[in-house]
């Protein structure tokens with residue numbers, strides 16, 4: 001049986017107030033973590049936050065919350081220091097990973113987007129902190145490294161993704177041996193029923209119009225391509241110690257059932273709720289406690305029916321690409337993730353069509369053979385090589401489509 005990152009035992013009771021660090025505080029997850037700090041002022045103490053570049057947005061979000069601040073990008077950090085709006089609370093020469101290494105804390109919420117979240121995840125794991133992990137890319141890129149670091153450091157890694165949180169909520173108090181299979185639900189995104197031919201011409205605004213969730217731009221694009229679900233399959237593999245054949249995906253357009261587990265006696269357990277990340281975030285921060293949260297409870301009679309169907313892999317090739325990379329292992333998931341980040345960034349800039357995202361990822365994986373990952377530097381080297389290859393493929397595609405356009 002594979003080892004699992006999810007603790008399969010009650011997380012330790014920590015004294016309150018819990019000292020919380022929020023990484024990616026300007027993001028969708030980061031903002032909701034700040035909401036929770038405001039909602040539980042006696043039980044959660046915000047000790048530090050980080051952002052990448054948008055320090056002005058952070059200044060307006062903190063609205064009087066006294067906390068240490070790290071800005072990851074050096075040029076943005078200098079600009080924030082020159083503006084002086086955080087005073088001595090702005091830490092010089094400190095990025096997210098250095099912040100996690102230095103600050104006295106109990107819980108780290110990792111709300112960074114992309115592979116950049118891996119180093120701070122590893123820092124929290126090495127220090128034996130509780131990690132409320134939204135940054136799924138950490139596990140896609142460095143699942144085995146995180147597992148080794150958390151094992152050595154004694155960290156508790158609790159998922160924030162609503163699907164994996166649902167699995168954790170169903171598993172609370174159960175032994176690993178009782179778990180047979182997980183079933184991750186996917187909304188299917190905005191293009192679930194669009195005629196296939198129309199996928200060629202969808203606009204960026206249509207890609208970003210997610211039917212059920214309000215999220216940051218990268219995960220919203222990933223939800224439209226279903227790469228998000230593919231990344232979540234790899235995340236579930238590392239979190240729950242399951243083989244890929246025991247991780248299923250079903251389309252559930254309502255997003256009410258956040259995911260299910262099948263136990264070895266055949267019982268299926270599900271967690272249901274409104275599409276609202278505050279609950280899974282609080283569940284992870286508190287170490288699987290149930291604090292009062294006036295989350296809008298579901299009215300089953302209003303829901304009426306729950307619908308499920310199989311994902312259409314012709315429509316959503318990214319799901320199979322991710323599953324295949326997960327099965328191959330080694331550097332394959334790293335390269336998949338890097339190519340996806342490059343393709344999504346190009347799509348968001350207007351340099352790539354939606355329909356070309358999967359082709360960039362497939363082209364990158366075809367060109368680069370997978371190898372083993374001994375350590376973080378090997379992972380980062382594979383990431384960099386895949387980014388270079390994907391950037392070249394994006395350039396070629398946009399040249400080709402410019403040529404087509406001018407004919």
Ligand SMILES: NC(=O)c1ccc[n+]([C@@H]2O[C@H](COP(=O)([O-])OP(=O)(O)OC[C@H]3O[C@@H](n4cnc5c(N)ncnc54)[C@H](OP(=O)(O)O)[C@@H]3O)[C@@H](O)[C@H]2O)c1
Nearest residue numbers: 024026027028029052053054112113116134135136215216
């Ligand atoms: N949003 C959701 O509801 C949701 C649900 C489940 C899982 N997740 C996962 O949670 C993570 C965050 O998603 P999100 O939607 O909150 O993203 P988001 O709104 O785009 O926010 C991303 C945050 O990461 C920071 N960041 C970006 N690039 C960085 C870099 N290179 N180094 C350090 N920090 C960087 C950004 O800082 P700046 O603002 O300064 O650029 C921002 O604070 C993703 O892994 C996503 O898959 C999100």
